[in-house]
Amino acid sequence: MQIAVLIKQVPETSNVKMDPDTGTMIRTGTENVINPLDLYAIETALKLKESSGAAVTVITMGPEQARKVLKEALSMGCDKAILLSDRKFAGSDTWATSYVLSRAILDSGPYDLIIAGERATDGDTGQVGPGIAAWLDIPAVTFVSSIESCVFSRLDCSRLIEDGYQKVSVALPALITVVKEIGAVRLPTLKGKIRARSTDIPVLTADSLSAHKPLWGLANSPTKVVKIGKATVARAGKRVTVDDKFTADNAVDSLITFLAGKDLIQKESA
Numbered sequence: 001m002q003i004a005v006l007i008k009q010v011p012e013t014s015n016v017k018m019d020p021d022t023g024t025m026i027r028t029g030t031e032n033v034i035n036p037l038d039l040y041a042i043e044t045a046l047k048l049k050e051s052s053g054a055a056v057t058v059i060t061m062g063p064e065q066a067r068k069v070l071k072e073a074l075s076m077g078c079d080k081a082i083l084l085s086d087r088k089f090a091g092s093d094t095w096a097t098s099y100v101l102s103r104a105i106l107d108s109g110p111y112d113l114i115i116a117g118e119r120a121t122d123g124d125t126g127q128v129g130p131g132i133a134a135w136l137d138i139p140a141v142t143f144v145s146s147i148e149s150c151v152f153s154r155l156d157c158s159r160l161i162e163d164g165y166q167k168v169s170v171a172l173p174a175l176i177t178v179v180k181e182i183g184a185v186r187l188p189t190l191k192g193k194i195r196a197r198s199t200d201i202p203v204l205t206a207d208s209l210s211a212h213k214p215l216w217g218l219a220n221s222p223t224k225v226v227k228i229g230k231a232t233v234a235r236a237g238k239r240v241t242v243d244d245k246f247t248a249d250n251a252v253d254s255l256i257t258f259l260a261g262k263d264l265i266q267k268e269s270a
């Protein structure tokens with residue numbers, strides 16, 4: 001069984017800054033790490049490797065520095081890594097990113113199973129996984145929380161839904177996105193780190209992809225960032241102070257009256 005795992009390099013800080021002119025994220029000057037939710041995608045693949053002898057290829061699209069997250073995935077136990085890097089990919093939205101990744105999957109595959117994280121902590125759309133499945137015309141199962149079995153070209157799994165779990169059986173090849181519940185993530189081993197250091201990571205560029213059309217980059221991205229604004233929450237609160245004249249009971253009554261006046265709570269009639 002061949003598995004491809006998609007990982008994204010994201011800024012370590014949650015304090016992501018945007019470029020007001022281009023509407024894109026400022027990615028320089030921040031420490032980059034594996035998207036934390038993609039560690040669960042790696043873990044899922046490595047469990048399948050242990051149980052069924054699958055081979056795991058980890059793929060990322062990003063700048064040259066993204067090599068670092070691929071090395072980390074290799075040191076956790078992934079077998080191969082591929083970096084998709086080209087200035088022509090810059091400015092790609094989720095649609096174009098999904099296209100580039102789907103072409104790399106076709107070119108380096110075939111894969112039986114493609115595993116992505118639930119969402120990236122910076123872009124946060126959760127669109128890339130299902131987008132790739134659409135480009136490849138294969139089924140996508142999102143929010144997978146456990147895998148019951150993966151044999152004979154069929155995957156049985158459970159997915160997290162709003163009020164419980166849904167059992168899904170899907171024919172392979174398929175793409176899944178996984179949630180944290182799938183299991184605790186392992187740490188890289190010393191042996192893995194030594195192996196990762198000597199593992200060659202091929203770089204795929206725009207010209208090396210067997211793409212029919214160059215559907216990447218800012219010019220080919222249908223999403224246009226029209227305006228970026230900072231959301232501000234106006235809180236017209238009320239502060240009450242208990243002192244010699246104003247007892248705690250008075251203070252509570254006054255807050256209840258204030259909240260009821262805003263229809264935030266219902267005041268019980270005496």
Ligand SMILES: Cc1cc2nc3c(=O)[nH]c(=O)nc-3n(C[C@H](O)[C@H](O)[C@H](O)COP(=O)(O)OP(=O)(O)OC[C@H]3O[C@@H](n4cnc5c(N)ncnc54)[C@H](O)[C@@H]3O)c2cc1C
Nearest residue numbers: 006061091093094097116117119120123124125126127128
């Ligand atoms: C107009 C526009 C211009 C943009 N320009 C740039 C740019 O110049 N540079 C840039 O880095 N971003 C750019 N972006 C952001 C970029 O499109 C998204 O970061 C990217 O498509 C992933 O979307 P997301 O972060 O919402 O990921 P999600 O859809 O939330 O990610 C879900 C999962 O998909 C997989 N995944 C996502 N992205 C990748 C990846 N790159 N490689 C491998 N697996 C991945 C991971 O498994 C991840 O957990 C731009 C966006 C827009 C709208």
